[in-house]
Amino acid sequence: MAINLDIYSNTNAVTRSISVDFFADLLSDSVTAPSDQIVYYFKLSTSVRDTANLPYNIRIAKGLDALALNKAKQSSVDSAANYTSIDTMIKDYVYDYVYGHTADQYSSGVTAKAPMRF
């Protein structure tokens, strides 16, 4: 069952939610591999929009090396190290949802994303 991580903004007295679930699927980027290669992964999604009123893409993490910024850097700190746990990975993704990031933040090559709109 998916979990919903609620983020409460005291300033605006509103709560936003991010859904996190675990899946086993063929992914479209894995079909060049053996056709029966099922991939197990975490998927994060939300219906919330950012301050530019743009939606968020689905985010997929196949391992602890799936760093939030373009798979190259973590979002909350300038680090290229793998996440140390599932919990730190999810928290870093949530951080990225809430605070967004600048273009090429930490030299990750990531495109800019505005913070979450509360």
Place this chain on the structure above:
Amino acid sequence: MAYISIFNDEDNRYYRVNFDVKNSILADSNTSTNETCLLITTTMRTGLGAAFPTFLIRTLDDVPPGDTPPAVDFTDLCKMYINYFLTESTIGQSSSSSTSSSSKSVSSSSSKSVSSSSSGSSISTGSSGSSISSGSSLSSISSEG
């Protein structure tokens, strides 16, 4: 939640391995904050007929007993547990079966049903309990957003 279904034609039963996300304060943690982790359970029974414990996964080092950590990624980790359960369960220890036997079929499910088969066994994966079909062709593929 992702799950994999395993059909054992020796007893005509389906067994499941479940992979579920959990966010909670964990009693064995030194902190009182919520942690996100993966819980792995199965309906298979051990060779002695007892239930397998629930495995709590925090990192890729949390591999099954007897396996060498770390797992490469979540796919590698999940496969380790599936193999562990099959090996240690009554399925794997039945006198006329082997883990590589074609009488075994393995399936898991997702929001899209996917199937593949070899040697008479069927494999499908999923996470929402969608229908599982057996065959040699892929029925659908989910796209990464």
